[in-house]
Each structure stands twice: as structure tokens, then as C-alpha cells.
Amino acid sequence: MGDKETPLRVLALERMLEWYAEGVKEEPPGSNWGPAVRDILARAGIHVPAPWCAAAVYAAVDDVTQRYGLPNPLASIARKALVADYYQAAQEKGWIIDPYYVDYGDLVIFDFPENDRRWDHMGLVETPPGKGMSFRSVEGNTGDRLMIRERFIVPGRVVFARWDEGITVPFSRKED
Numbered sequence: 001m002g003d004k005e006t007p008l009r010v011l012a013l014e015r016m017l018e019w020y021a022e023g024v025k026e027e028p029p030g031s032n033w034g035p036a037v038r039d040i041l042a043r044a045g046i047h048v049p050a051p052w053c054a055a056a057v058y059a060a061v062d063d064v065t066q067r068y069g070l071p072n073p074l075a076s077i078a079r080k081a082l083v084a085d086y087y088q089a090a091q092e093k094g095w096i097i098d099p100y101y102v103d104y105g106d107l108v109i110f111d112f113p114e115n116d117r118r119w120d121h122m123g124l125v126e127t128p129p130g131k132g133m134s135f136r137s138v139e140g141n142t143g144d145r146l147m148i149r150e151r152f153i154v155p156g157r158v159v160f161a162r163w164d165e166g167i168t169v170p171f172s173r174k175e176d
């Protein structure tokens with residue numbers, strides 16, 4: 001039975017990839033707003049234009065947990081559109097994992113070097129790094145849209161987190 005289950009993280013990744021296929025983007029570009037972005041931010045409790053990368057992850061997880069009647073592991077995060085709160089939750093809950101163990105749909109959190117803020121951006125892993133240093137992730141609020149990006153592991157500045165441990169959907173149910 002164990003190998004006939006889809007992890008929640010994979011379902012959330014598939015939801016993000018649906019948005020990618022739909023061309024979710026800011027309208028106008030650079031506005032952090034538009035019909036699709038407004039809806040994503042609203043899911044994270046934000047009703048004004050704002051950076052929406054964390055909200056996109058939250059909305060995708062909220063979508064699939066509601067659809068399959070699963071617990072939402074991100075529900076306890078206080079500020080659901082704030083990347084730093086996901087990093088803090090990952091630390092507190094022991095979610096942070098070594099890059100070698102990263103799987104499809106794990107959370108990736110970035111600390112970009114261009115500013116003094118800690119933890120700037122996040123997305124879901126679309127192609128794990130395996131033994132390499134590069135990986136791909138699907139991210140909201142990048143290039144004014146939701147995109148798949150090639151990224152590189154930078155120790156201390158790129159953190160991976162397994163946020164859905166043990167929450168799965170049987171394949172048969174997934175295909176209902």
C-alpha cells in the first residue's frame with residue numbers, strides 16, 4: 001500500500017504547475033496584482049498588492065488539502081504571505097532537510113545576497129538537485145509571474161524543507 005500513495009507535496013506541486021500552465025501573472029507587470037495574483041494573495045489573508053511567492057505556495061497547499069480532505073501543515077503559520085515565517089516554522093518543526101534528500105514538491109526558501117533581509121523568496125521544488133548543485137523550482141512573484149526557474153544551491157542561503165511528512169492520498173482516490 002505504501003507505494004500506492006501520492007505525497008501531499010506532489011499534489012501541491014501539481015497545483016502550482018497548473019497555474020504555470022495557465023500563465024498566472026501580474027497584471028499589469030510589476031504590480032503584484034491582477035485577477036490571479038489577487039486571488040492567490042487573498043488565500044493568504046492579504047487583500048492589497050504584495051509580494052506573493054509565499055502566498056502562491058500557501059494557496060496551492062490550501063487547494064489540495066481542501067480537495068482531498070487532508071490536514072494543512074501550513075495552517076499554523078502566522079503570516080502566510082511572509083517568507084520568514086515559513087523559514088521559522090521549518091526550523092521549529094524540524095522540516096529542514098539536506099539537499100541530497102530533496103524530493104518533488106519540497107519547499108525551497110531563498111536568501112538573496114542583494115539585501116540585508118533574511119529569507120526573501122520561496123517556491124516548490126520542481127526538479128530535485130539529486131547529487132548536483134542545480135535544481136528547478138516553481139515560484140510565484142518571479143519575473144512578474146509564476147515561473148519555473150533553474151536555481152543553484154548556495155549553502156546558508158538556499159534551504160529545503162519537507163513540510164508534508166506522512167500526509168498522502170491513495171492513487172485511487174486521487175483519480176476520482
Ligand SMILES: [Ca+2]
Nearest residue numbers: 030032141144
Ligand atoms: Ca512582483
